[in-house]
Amino acid sequence: MHSLREIQAGFAAALFNPAASRDAPGIRAAGISPAVRLGFYRTNVLENYRKALSVTYPAVQKLIGAGLFGALAEDYTRRYPSRSGDVGAHGAHFAEFISRHPVARQLPYLADVARLEWCLEESFNEAEPVLLSMQRLAGVPPERCGELRFMLAPSSRLVSSRYPIDRIWEICQPDHAGDERIELHGGVDLLVRREGFAVTTERLSAAELAMLTALSSGYRFAEAFDYARSLHAAFDPADFLQRHLANGVLADFALPAETSFAEGSRIDGRFNAA
Amino acid sequence: MDGPLPVEPQQLNPRAGIGLRPPHYREIIDTHPDVGWLEVHSENFFGRGGHPLYFLERVRELYPLSLHGVGLSLGSADGVSHAHLVRLKALATRFEPMLMSDHLCWGAIGGRHLNDLLPLPYTEEALDVVCANVGLVQDFLGRQILVENVSSYLEYFDSSIPEWDFLAEVARRTGCGILLDVNNIYVSAVNHGFDALRYLDAIPASSVQEIHLAGHDSNGLCLIDTHGKRVAGPVWNLYGEALTRVGAMRTLIEWDSDVPSLATLLDEAHRADDVLEQWRTDTERSVPHALAA
Numbered sequence: 001m002h003s004l005r006e007i008q009a010g011f012a013a014a015l016f017n018p019a020a021s022r023d024a025p026g027i028r029a030a031g032i033s034p035a036v037r038l039g040f041y042r043t044n045v046l047e048n049y050r051k052a053l054s055v056t057y058p059a060v061q062k063l064i065g066a067g068l069f070g071a072l073a074e075d076y077t078r079r080y081p082s083r084s085g086d087v088g089a090h091g092a093h094f095a096e097f098i099s100r101h102p103v104a105r106q107l108p109y110l111a112d113v114a115r116l117e118w119c120l121e122e123s124f125n126e127a128e129p130v131l132l133s134m135q136r137l138a139g140v141p142p143e144r145c146g147e148l149r150f151m152l153a154p155s156s157r158l159v160s161s162r163y164p165i166d167r168i169w170e171i172c173q174p175d176h177a178g179d180e181r182i183e184l185h186g187g188v189d190l191l192v193r194r195e196g197f198a199v200t201t202e203r204l205s206a207a208e209l210a211m212l213t214a215l216s217s218g219y220r221f222a223e224a225f226d227y228a229r230s231l232h233a234a235f236d237p238a239d240f241l242q243r244h245l246a247n248g249v250l251a252d253f254a255l256p257a258e259t260s261f262a263e264g265s266r267i268d269g270r271f272n273a274a
Numbered sequence: 275m276d277g278p279l280p281v282e283p284q285q286l287n288p289r290a291g292i293g294l295r296p297p298h299y300r301e302i303i304d305t306h307p308d309v310g311w312l313e314v315h316s317e318n319f320f321g322r323g324g325h326p327l328y329f330l331e332r333v334r335e336l337y338p339l340s341l342h343g344v345g346l347s348l349g350s351a352d353g354v355s356h357a358h359l360v361r362l363k364a365l366a367t368r369f370e371p372m373l374m375s376d377h378l379c380w381g382a383i384g385g386r387h388l389n390d391l392l393p394l395p396y397t398e399e400a401l402d403v404v405c406a407n408v409g410l411v412q413d414f415l416g417r418q419i420l421v422e423n424v425s426s427y428l429e430y431f432d433s434s435i436p437e438w439d440f441l442a443e444v445a446r447r448t449g450c451g452i453l454l455d456v457n458n459i460y461v462s463a464v465n466h467g468f469d470a471l472r473y474l475d476a477i478p479a480s481s482v483q484e485i486h487l488a489g490h491d492s493n494g495l496c497l498i499d500t501h502g503k504r505v506a507g508p509v510w511n512l513y514g515e516a517l518t519r520v521g522a523m524r525t526l527i528e529w530d531s532d533v534p535s536l537a538t539l540l541d542e543a544h545r546a547d548d549v550l551e552q553w554r555t556d557t558e559r560s561v562p563h564a565l566a567a
Contacts (some may be wrong), residue, residue, distance in 0.1 A: 048389055
């Protein structure tokens with residue numbers, strides 16, 4: 001008699017390692033060997049993961065073909081166990097896996113294309129942003145604008161690559177017509193954002209990327225601006241604000257005074273509770 | 275969502291519904307076809323926002339909805355994931371589904387998910403584990419769930435309880451409902467050589483709240499629950515047998531691989547509606563005889 005845990009652990013081990021089929025406890029043969037019966041499940045499970053990954057990573061699949069993609073999906077599934085009952089969450093580490101796979105030596109941009117596709121997937125399913133109040137922003141005294149801390153919309157993502165992965169992604173789309181050859185030189189900094197329910201990708205200047213990265217890390221507007229201007233002396237903060245307020249990427253803001261007040265009251269609350 | 279949401283109009287005259295899959299989201303909303311209710315996979319709506327949840331809101335304004343899970347892993351020795359339950363409860367609060375369900379199976383062990391509906395050994399220990407997990411889920415959600423029998427391609431030496439008794443006992447101990455998958459009973463009956471009618475006879479009719487129908491395939495050695503074609507003839511026959519035991523029952527057509535046109539799905543649902551209607555007609559006709567007896 002085996003415990004439930006022994007049976008389930010043995011089954012799971014044999015599922016991903018056919019050689020371990022013999023160790024899977026207690027499966028009745030009844031005309032078909034236990035190894036063959038486990039194989040039915042192995043087929044289903046691997047196919048399930050392959051399908052889920054191909055939905056999230058169509059451009060990666062287009063670049064390497066369905067055959068190699070299937071092999072990669074299987075290898076990934078063995079090395080990176082799913083940690084959620086939601087199969088859609090399984091692909092989170094696919095780019096990392098690809099970057100360590102031999103295929104990355106032949107296609108050095110492949111992992112970055114995968115990273116872009118995961119960002120598109122995340123953005124698609126993210127929460128709707130809080131609408132930033134322009135009235136409240138207009139009420140900030142000009143001399144204090146440098147202290148503002150902006151928050152990026154939940155559905156925005158920043159992706160950088162040494163390759164033009166946005167162009168590579170484009171030629172992989174089913175509706176792409178025309179030239180499929182692209183110049184592989186020239187890296188890109190990309191902003192992935194959602195407009196309504198549609199996810200879009202656009203290129204950023206190095207200074208814009210610096211600005212958005214700094215703001216998303218919690219730096220004040222003036223600090224982020226100093227950083228951006230160190231990369232590009234002519235960087236115009238007014239242009240930046242206008243563009244990323246209009247597209248909704250700057251989704252909320254706080255003044256440090258408000259922040260420290262909030263922190264203070266939290267501490268008070270803790271003392272009171274104690 | 276504004277205003278009252280559609281609820282099932284009747285318990286006396288249940289209808290057929292379809293499993294709503296992504297290829298049909300838009301068409302369902304645009305055409306609003308005549309179908310009794312819809313069921314979706316809960317996990318497909320675990321995102322924090324965006325298009326899928328927006329679509330489900332529009333769908334929910336048009337139809338009664340059932341949330342059918344594939345990822346709770348009710349039979350896992352690990353127990354049930356709290357994070358999974360939190361997401362499920364958020365969905366339940368937002369969409370007010372008429373039914374919530376998952377499977378009599380396991381899909382995770384040692385923190386590793388296999389994302390499949392794997393067969394349990396039917397032992398006293400497994401019974402305790404399933405009942406504890408079902409109880410925890412129902413307590414957390416604050417409502418009853420339905421538990422569905424799965425197709426299986428293997429059995430364990432350690433199993434000491436027939437699957438039908440195991441399922442009935444889970445319902446008895448936890449107060450959960452039963453989602454009777456007639457195709458799964460047929461597939462497992464063929465694969466393991468048991469009598470499907472014996473299975474139906476053992477199921478407490480009062481616990482059954484939903485029936486599933488789907489297509490299966492053969493891989494040459496076993497029947498496999500592929501949900502990739504029309505419901506097979508013998509499964510329609512078994513469906514009729516199920517209705518004579520549990521009464522007219524809301525019935526779902528599931529189709530998950532090689533998903534066909536919406537028209538084909540609706541056609542299958544209407545066939546189930548016809549069977550339900552025929553069953554009611556026959557039953558009404560037989561009432562005088564019953565009274566005479």
